[in-house]
Amino acid sequence: MIQHTGYRPTPVVLPYAPAPPYSPPIAPRRARRATAIVLGVIAAALLITAGVFAGLFTLASGDRDTLAGQLDERRTELGGVTDQVVATEEARDTAAERNTGLETTRSELSACVDVVQRYLWDGLVGAERQAALDQLFTLCQ
Amino acid sequence: MTELYPPGVRRGTVTALAVVVGVLAAAAGLFVALYLMERGDSGRLSTDITGVERELADARDRLDSVQSSVDDLDAERTGLEDELAELRECANPSKDSVVAANTGDDPGLDAAIEKMLTNCGR
Numbered sequence: 001m002i003q004h005t006g007y008r009p010t011p012v013v014l015p016y017a018p019a020p021p022y023s024p025p026i027a028p029r030r031a032r033r034a035t036a037i038v039l040g041v042i043a044a045a046l047l048i049t050a051g052v053f054a055g056l057f058t059l060a061s062g063d064r065d066t067l068a069g070q071l072d073e074r075r076t077e078l079g080g081v082t083d084q085v086v087a088t089e090e091a092r093d094t095a096a097e098r099n100t101g102l103e104t105t106r107s108e109l110s111a112c113v114d115v116v117q118r119y120l121w122d123g124l125v126g127a128e129r130q131a132a133l134d135q136l137f138t139l140c141q
Numbered sequence: 142m143t144e145l146y147p148p149g150v151r152r153g154t155v156t157a158l159a160v161v162v163g164v165l166a167a168a169a170g171l172f173v174a175l176y177l178m179e180r181g182d183s184g185r186l187s188t189d190i191t192g193v194e195r196e197l198a199d200a201r202d203r204l205d206s207v208q209s210s211v212d213d214l215d216a217e218r219t220g221l222e223d224e225l226a227e228l229r230e231c232a233n234p235s236k237d238s239v240v241a242a243n244t245g246d247d248p249g250l251d252a253a254i255e256k257m258l259t260n261c262g263r
């Protein structure tokens with residue numbers, strides 16, 4: 001058992017008291033944290049949005065290229081058909097001209113044949129026969 | 142000095158996040174704009190294709206119509222040529238007879254008249 005001897009330690013007085021650790025105010029810390037969280041959420045949302053629209057852009061770009069190819073194809077086809085139309089129209093005009101010539105020839109030959117048949121088979125006499133013969137000489141040149 | 146901020150909330154982190162948000166906003170805006178432009182282009186191309194297809198259909202109709210005319214004219218030509226061949230059977234000796242008569246070619250005239258009598262019947 002310790003007995004009391006009457007000794008009492010002298011309290012040490014330090015020359016200075018340790019400064020309390022610095023701590024920023026609570027409100028700004030909370031505000032930064034909230035800002036960081038909000039920015040993080042916005043960043044995530046923007047990242048998703050950018051990714052989605054990058055994908056959509058890629059798909060739309062592919063569609064656009066396909067449509068451009070189809071348009072070129074149709075235009076080439078249209079050019080070919082237009083050329084065919086022009087060539088066929090020329091052939092039609094040539095055929096029409098040729099038929100017109102044939103019809104003219106037919107008219108001339110028909111006139112000749114008609115007068116010959118009249119002269120030969122209608123039993124014409126006198127002036128009528130002579131008139132038919134004159135026509136024959138005119139029309140069957 | 143000991144940093145006593147809670148993790149992830151340093152001023153630099155907030156600044157970096159703001160920069161990232163800015164970059165991502167720009168990227169998202171760019172891709173949205175590019176997507177809308179592509180959509181617009183695709184819409185215009187679809188309209189152009191529709192127009193060209195309509196022109197193509199019209200051109201094909203015209204081609205069919207013109208080809209039909211050519212076929213009709215060819216058939217008409219065949220008929221005309223047959224008719225002309227028949228007419229020439231009579232017209233040629235008739236012309237020969239006129240020439241023979243004009244040149245005093247009596248044997249030629251007789252031969253031509255013989256053919257006329259044969260070929261110019263009704």
